[in-house]
Amino acid sequence: MSNKATGITDQPTGSGRASSSSIELRLPSRLGYEKVAMNTAASVARLMGFSEERVDDLKTAVAEACINAMEHGNKLDESLSVGVVLSMDANSLEVKVTDNGEGPQTRTDAPDIDKKMLGEEEARGMGMFLIQALVDEAEWVSSPPQGSYARMVIHLSNPAA
């Protein structure tokens, strides 16, 4: 298992754009390491010209996706890694977070704070809601036995989530 960033690539695309670039990371399934992905995504987003507000949105979304992958996907098994692929083009930044699990079990609808206060809903379980609310596009794809991924995109043309 490699716990280090694995590389930066430039590759032609078939979408009419001159080229796109990507950065790949492999993180151990150990809480705290989501900050590596979070800070890398923030650096890339700043280089692309995103506002600090959008960078903050992306940081939280990427951190939550990595935590979900570590906790729910890989069950905190440190022999399994979480993959993070950042792909950028002129107008958007896509972050894909992969794990070995069967896909998310939690929910994307808004948490009900009243139910939480009454003990009718767990205090936790807000990660997917936050991801969906903070980025322009979010999807979760389950493809066992290969694993699952969360995909998030922010667009430069959309100044606010």
Add this chain to the structure above:
Amino acid sequence: MPELVTRVTVEELPAPSGGDPITVMRFSGDITSASQPAVMGTYEGLPDTVKRILLDFSKVEYLNSSGIALVIQMMIAASKKGQKINSFGLSPHFKKVFTMVGITKYTSLFEEEATASAAFS
């Protein structure tokens, strides 16, 4: 990159306009799932006579949804004891996040400590 230790210091301040004193919980470092002992342990160590609690997030470096869940747990416990909680020092981003998850129904958010303290009266 291990998580930063969560530190919580507790101070008691007189209320600006009289009334019950204010207990300030000042957080620093990260607030994550690993912060349960620091956050809830510190809260549970407060005397039951405490009626007003001020949460200071101004030195928090990283806060995730598990950390927010701890804040909610603390608010649940405080609600059962009839304690009022105000908060200050959150970044604009985390003010937005707190609002999105609905926490602002149970704690008011302020920019500054002085205004947060004054709002108890």
